[in-house]
Amino acid sequence: MHMAQKVKVAHMSELEPLIGKKVIVEDKQIGLFLMEDGAIKAVNNVCPHKQGPLSEGTVSGHYVYCPLHDQKIDLNTGIVQEPDEGCVETYEVEVIDDEVYVCL
Numbered sequence: 001m002h003m004a005q006k007v008k009v010a011h012m013s014e015l016e017p018l019i020g021k022k023v024i025v026e027d028k029q030i031g032l033f034l035m036e037d038g039a040i041k042a043v044n045n046v047c048p049h050k051q052g053p054l055s056e057g058t059v060s061g062h063y064v065y066c067p068l069h070d071q072k073i074d075l076n077t078g079i080v081q082e083p084d085e086g087c088v089e090t091y092e093v094e095v096i097d098d099e100v101y102v103c104l
């Protein structure tokens with residue numbers, strides 16, 4: 001069985017609502033997003049279309065729009081919305097004492 005690995009990636013003070021932040025863990029680029037309701041989403045930061053950096057995209061509701069060609073990705077599921085297709089990996093996030101951890 002693959003054991004999830006919990007990695008500290010940021011402090012809450014580094015996150016701004018609706019502004020993505022890119023963190024790098026091992027060989028993965030992860031986009032962190034602080035949502036309006038205070039939840040934090042983590043997805044693979046690399047757009048499945050042509051590698052756009054999702055952390056630089058515009059957040060609206062629970063979606064992020066890729067900064068390169070505006071594909072719309074659901075931050076809850078990682079699924080690219082129609083008419084485009086594809087998906088990015090999503091990761092579980094835990095906050096302990098204002099430190100943000102991502103489970104890989």
Ligand code: FES
Pocket residue numbers: 047048049050051052066067068069070071
């Ligand atoms: S690279 Fe993201 S929409 Fe094209």
